[in-house]
Amino acid sequence: MAIFVADKTFYLETLRTSYIFCIQDGFPVHLYYGARIERCDLTHLIDRQIYSFCPMEDDNKPQLDSVALEYSGGNTGDFRICGINIRDGYGRIGCRLQYAEHSVTEGVSVPESLPHSRAYGHCDTLTVTLRDQAKNLTVRLIYTVFEDSDVIARHTEIVNFGRECYLLKAASFLLDFLPKAEPFDLIEVYGTIGHEFSLSRNSLTRGTRSFGSNKGFTSHTSNPFFCLTDHNADEDKGEAYGFNLLYSGNFLCEVQFNEIGKTRIVSGINAETFEWRLGRGESFTTPQAVLTYSASGIGRLSRNFHDHIRRGILPERFACKPRPIVVNTWETCGVNVDEEKVLRLAKRAKELGIDTVVLDDGWFRNDNRSGLGEWETDRKKFPSGLGQLSDTLHGMGLRFGLWIEPEMVSKDGLLMREHPDWIVGNGDTPYSWRYQYVLDFANPEIVDYIGDKMERILREARPDFVKWDANRYVSESGSNFIKVQGEVPHRLILGLYRLLERLTNAFPEILFESCSGGGGRFDLGMLYYTPQIWLSDNTNPFYRKDIQRGVSFGYPSSSVSCHVTATGVASLGFRYLVSSFGTYGYEFDICALSERDAREVAAMNRRYRDEQTFVLEGDLYRLADERTYQAYEYV
Numbered sequence: 001m002a003i004f005v006a007d008k009t010f011y012l013e014t015l016r017t018s019y020i021f022c023i024q025d026g027f028p029v030h031l032y033y034g035a036r037i038e039r040c041d042l043t044h045l046i047d048r049q050i051y052s053f054c055p056m057e058d059d060n061k062p063q064l065d066s067v068a069l070e071y072s073g074g075n076t077g078d079f080r081i082c083g084i085n086i087r088d089g090y091g092r093i094g095c096r097l098q099y100a101e102h103s104v105t106e107g108v109s110v111p112e113s114l115p116h117s118r119a120y121g122h123c124d125t126l127t128v129t130l131r132d133q134a135k136n137l138t139v140r141l142i143y144t145v146f147e148d149s150d151v152i153a154r155h156t157e158i159v160n161f162g163r164e165c166y167l168l169k170a171a172s173f174l175l176d177f178l179p180k181a182e183p184f185d186l187i188e189v190y191g192t193i194g195h196e197f198s199l200s201r202n203s204l205t206r207g208t209r210s211f212g213s214n215k216g217f218t219s220h221t222s223n224p225f226f227c228l229t230d231h232n233a234d235e236d237k238g239e240a241y242g243f244n245l246l247y248s249g250n251f252l253c254e255v256q257f258n259e260i261g262k263t264r265i266v267s268g269i270n271a272e273t274f275e276w277r278l279g280r281g282e283s284f285t286t287p288q289a290v291l292t293y294s295a296s297g298i299g300r301l302s303r304n305f306h307d308h309i310r311r312g313i314l315p316e317r318f319a320c321k322p323r324p325i326v327v328n329t330w331e332t333c334g335v336n337v338d339e340e341k342v343l344r345l346a347k348r349a350k351e352l353g354i355d356t357v358v359l360d361d362g363w364f365r366n367d368n369r370s371g372l373g374e375w376e377t378d379r380k381k382f383p384s385g386l387g388q389l390s391d392t393l394h395g396m397g398l399r400f401g402l403w404i405e406p407e408m409v410s411k412d413g414l415l416m417r418e419h420p421d422w423i424v425g426n427g428d429t430p431y432s433w434r435y436q437y438v439l440d441f442a443n444p445e446i447v448d449y450i451g452d453k454m455e456r457i458l459r460e461a462r463p464d465f466v467k468w469d470a471n472r473y474v475s476e477s478g479s480n481f482i483k484v485q486g487e488v489p490h491r492l493i494l495g496l497y498r499l500l501e502r503l504t505n506a507f508p509e510i511l512f513e514s515c516s517g518g519g520g521r522f523d524l525g526m527l528y529y530t531p532q533i534w535l536s537d538n539t540n541p542f543y544r545k546d547i548q549r550g551v552s553f554g555y556p557s558s559s560v561s562c563h564v565t566a567t568g569v570a571s572l573g574f575r576y577l578v579s580s581f582g583t584y585g586y587e588f589d590i591c592a593l594s595e596r597d598a599r600e601v602a603a604m605n606r607r608y609r610d611e612q613t614f615v616l617e618g619d620l621y622r623l624a625d626e627r628t629y630q631a632y633e634y635v
């Protein structure tokens, strides 16, 4: 067992870490998270000092506002940022939680309809149930301990036994730290399209630092992965805590460093764009979070997450299986792709030892203004049809890849004309981007309609590889079908997961790669379904190496799709070194290569096949990051 319970004290133990909390005066009180220690009584760590006027049940009890807690409701005597907040039928806001019961089970707990960490190695689950007496509602804190990788997964389930109420905030987890000699450094990720995964590192100052997304997707600008580290922590030394969410939608991470030197973190669905109705007997499940701790620097923290993601999150059937070497049509042809060009690339691909030809955007249209939602092959460009093209490639001993963008619809397209109410919007004509709107996946009927279309295409085209793109954020996120509009952003993501679940189950042999204008949706929610993600549209190796370094802090190389292209001025050898960091391919006109370069590309492909095991399974060590070079080692 990785979980021990003694006298309402809970010991969550992995190979190298201990996480300890207890029930004190009915509250779940956090005691310790760090390097593995002997089980012992740590209740002397509970802060009993009186700091200011914070009301409690009894003046002699520890103050709720200064005790380290495992979860906390809003508008109680804990005035810090809360994990959960609720509006009841009278419009009163708040949530007071007290211990009710707990249980320990073997294996994992699966949050309903959401991506989650799958069981591997030794794992056990602890559920601690808290109750809000007045509202007759329970909050279950669920912890799964993955012993081998030093990872703890957490999520929260809210069950309403009382009258109708509204969830205003429901974090996946809350974690309090005891005061430290000096404030933590916060390492977080920021960026833009083409410059994803820039790292920022700053010491915490008093107040709350929050970052997240309200763009419908995790977005290029932020990511739910972040770390808190000792100020002097580096790759190999110092304490480091890492956090991430298995979620692809609006999220919020809050880090509060308060007046008495205590740090609280709260992470989950972004409360700013969230409200959820809970009728009597109804429940709500938050996305799952993953937490890790390393006593030996940020390198180990990354390797813990890499290990967990490969073993517990990526689809098992692909996680460690050699991935294809692809040639993708996008950077060579754009939407002006046709059958002849694909066949020409295919012939050359075969000669060079590339195994998969990916037909990107443009197989159903001539520009980016039409075709989304209809999904009819353009027979002028592909006279033999996709099925025949696929057969031809298969006959040549190649694999076929196909681009789709299921969540979107063209502004002036047929589907829009037939079903103008099927798009996300707030009553007026929504703004568009790339001449497209977002389909209202909060309505399961629309998800099913698109699911049928996609199934038809995939049955006809028989691809081995699918690139699932999404090229705009969600603005004006209202629905014509949903009563409580605050539910829409999360329901859109539930609809997306439903479709991913359906298609990945219906076509288990297809390797799905996801993408969102490069790295607009690079997160653990997507990786649960699609084992690799196109990291960025910036393929200039001089920029790309930095984007790849940033992503490596939280995500394994095997999840990062990287291509050699013609962008920027660089030798083929340098391009290879940068792109072979992840899953590999090409996006330039391989037919235009000189004989000498063609020989080099063929040699690069042989080398990649030899080295791929390291990308898929190796432990990554970031050795150096200088202005002009980076060095990595896989073990």
Ligand code: DGJ
Residues within 6 Å of the ligand: 330, 360, 361, 403, 469, 471, 515, 516, 517, 518, 534, 536, 537
């Ligand atoms: C954005 C992606 O990042 C590109 O690789 C390409 O697939 C285009 N979309 C196609 O529209």
